[in-house]
Structure formats: structure tokens, C-alpha cells
Amino acid sequence: MGSNTAVHRLDLGYFVRPATETGGPQPRVEPVLAYLVRRDEGLILFDTGVGAVDPETEAHYRPQRRALEGALAAAGVTLADVSLVVNCHLHFDHCGGNPLLGGKPILVQAVELATARQGGYTIDELVDFPGATYEEIAGEAEVWPGVWIIPTPGHTDGHQSLVIRQSDGTVVLAGQAHDFASQFASDHLARHAALQGLDQPLPTYRRWLERLNDFDPRRVLFAHDCSVWEPPHQSG
Numbered sequence: 001m002g003s004n005t006a007v008h009r010l011d012l013g014y015f016v017r018p019a020t021e022t023g024g025p026q027p028r029v030e031p032v033l034a035y036l037v038r039r040d041e042g043l044i045l046f047d048t049g050v051g052a053v054d055p056e057t058e059a060h061y062r063p064q065r066r067a068l069e070g071a072l073a074a075a076g077v078t079l080a081d082v083s084l085v086v087n088c089h090l091h092f093d094h095c096g097g098n099p100l101l102g103g104k105p106i107l108v109q110a111v112e113l114a115t116a117r118q119g120g121y122t123i124d125e126l127v128d129f130p131g132a133t134y135e136e137i138a139g140e141a142e143v144w145p146g147v148w149i150i151p152t153p154g155h156t157d158g159h160q161s162l163v164i165r166q167s168d169g170t171v172v173l174a175g176q177a178h179d180f181a182s183q184f185a186s187d188h189l190a191r192h193a194a195l196q197g198l199d200q201p202l203p204t205y206r207r208w209l210e211r212l213n214d215f216d217p218r219r220v221l222f223a224h225d226c227s228v229w230e231p232p233h234q235s236g
Contacts, residue, residue: 004038004039004040005037005038005039005146005164005165005166005167006037006038006166007035007036007037007038007164007166007171007173007221008035008036008037008038008075009033009034009035009221010033010034010035010036010049010068010071010072010075011031011032011033011066011071012032012033012034012047012048012049012050012065012066012068012071012097013031013032013049013050013063013064013065013066014029014030014031014032014063014064015029015030015032015050015061015062015063015064015093016028016029016030016061016062017029017030017061018060018061030224030225031224031225031226032049032050032063032065032093032223032224033047033221033222033223033224033225033226034046034047034048034049034068034071034097034223035047035162035173035221036072036075036077037147037162037164037173039144039147041083041144042082042083042084043077043081043082043083043084044082044083044084044085044086044143044147044162045082045084045085045086045101046086046087046088046162046173046175047086047087047088047094047095047175047223048068048085048087048094048095048096048097048098048100048101049065049066049068049071049093049094049096049097050063050065050092050093050096051092051093051095051096051097051098051099051123051125051126052096052123052125052126053092053123054123057092057123061093063093065096068096068097068100069100079100079101082101082104083104083105084104084105084106084107084143085098085101085104085105085106085107086106086107086108086143086149086160086162087106087107087108087112088152088159088160088161088162088173088174088175088176088177088223089112089155089156089158089159089160089175089176090108090112090113090115090116090121090122090126090127090156090158091121091122091156091176092122092123092126094175094176094223095122095126095127096126098126098127098129098132099125099126099129099130099132101131102129102130102131102132102133103131103133104133105133105134105135106132106133106134106135107134107135107137107141107143107149108134108135108136108137108158108160109136109137109138109151109158109159109160110136110137110138110158111138111157111158112156112157112158112159112160113127113134113136113158114158115156115157115158137149137160139151140211143162146164146165147162147163147164147165148162148163148215149161149162149163150162150163150208150211150212151208152174152175152177152206152208152212153208154177154206155175155176155177155179159175159176159177160175161173161174161175161177161212163212163215163217165215166218168218169216169217169218169219170215170216170217170218170219171217171218171219171220171221172212172215172217172219172220172221173221174220174221174222174223175222175223176222176223176224177206177208177222178206178222179222179224179225180222180224180225180227181220181222181225181227181228181229182227184220184222184229185229186203187203187205187206187209188205188209188229188231190202190203190204190205191205191209191210191213217231218230218231
């Protein structure tokens with residue numbers, strides 16, 4: 001299982017998060033990263049980049065887009081080759097290329113799709129477009145053997161991550177479950193300290209880390225951070 005699996009990172013541009021959203025005095029430039037999962041069963045595209053937005057949002061985030069078609073071409077595939085789309089959530093910088101993939105199954109948590117359709121959440125045209133084909137999921141789902149969708153709420157109530165068994169260990173595509181690999185590392189250590197019975201006070205951590213830990217991840221990759229988390233002690 002997973003012996004014919006490969007994960008490729010796709011660079012789909014970047015945007016500038018204003019200082020009012022960074023918690024500090026400076027704005028921050030953040031990458032927009034998607035991932036292509038190659039399997040014997042086909043290709044999964046995890047997130048699709050920054051979509052067209054209204055002028056106000058454009059001015060607020062100043063996104064610089066790399067065309068999804070070009071990023072896929074650099075990986076040796078086309079839009080037509082994609083079998084499934086998985087969005088970690090439906091904000092405009094994660095589902096922007098979905099309208100290019102009409103007719104392809106888009107796997108999304110039911111609560112995420114319902115929230116997106118209430119309005120004022122994302123760009124409506126990126127959610128319901130000609131050919132939009134959603135497969136709504138409530139909780140966990142094994143998409144293909146060795147490939148799981150796991151709910152990782154926090155950034156949004158319907159946020160989800162993709163867990164992929166590979167011959168050299170499990171990869172987690174965490175999307176924006178954490179903004180940065182360092183935040184994931186901090187939560188991972190907080191969980192470790194709690195399990196060791198270290199006296200309080202200790203920081204809280206995302207409870208779904210318990211479920212991700214069941215998969216013994218070897219690498220965790222993110223949507224807005226080029227850094228990759230790996231466990232401190234790799235087994236031989």
C-alpha cells in the first residue's frame with residue numbers, strides 16, 4: 001500500500017497578509033501551496049490556488065497568482081488528468097482553481113460547503129460554478145486505500161486534511177490546520193508533555209492531533225508555509 005504514491009508541491013503564488021492580521025507591526029508575505037498526489041488509482045489535487053476576487057479583497061491581500069495549468073504542466077500533467085479535488089476549506093485562496101475543474105469530484109466537509117453557501121464567507125462564484133460536482137463528507141473518509149480525509153477544524157469548522165500512506169512513511173497535507181509548521185510542532189510537543197504527565201500549566205492543543213498521531217506521520221506539509229514538519233526522532 002502506498003508503494004506507488006508520490007506527493008508533489010505546487011507553487012501557486014503568494015499574497016500579502018496585512019499587519020492588522022499578523023498580530024505584529026509588519027505585513028507578512030505568505031506562499032500559496034497546493035499538492036498533487038499521484039497514485040495508481042489516479043491524481044488527487046489538494047487545493048487549487050487563488051481565485052478571482054472583488055476589487056476590495058484584491059487590494060487588501062495583493063495576491064500574485066501562478067496559473068494552475070502552468071503549475072500542473074511543470075509536474076507533467078494537465079487539468080484533464082486530475083481525478084479528484086480535495087479542498088482543505090473553501091476560502092478563495094484554496095479553491096480558486098476549482099471552476100477550471102468542472103465535472104471533477106470535489107471532496108469537502110458538508111459543514112464547510114453549507115457555511116460557504118450562506119454567503120459572506122468566500123467568493124460565491126468559486127463555490128457554485130458550471131459543472132461544480134461536490135461529494136459531501138461528514139467526518140472521516142478513506143478516499144482510496146491508504147488515503148484518508150481527516151477533519152481538522154479550527155481555522156474553519158469544516159477544515160479537513162489529507163493523510164497519505166507512502167512506502168517511506170505517512171504524509172499529512174494539513175492545509176491551514178496550522179498556519180506554520182512551527183505551530184504544529186508546538187502543539188505536537190504540548191501533546192507529548194501532557195501524555196508524559198507533566199504538571200500544569202501546559203498549553204492546550206488541537207484535539208484532532210490525537211487522530212493524526214494514530215497515523216504516525218513522517219512529514220506534515222502546509223498551505224501557507226514552505227517548511228515541513230518532521231518528528232524529532234525518525235525511526236530507522
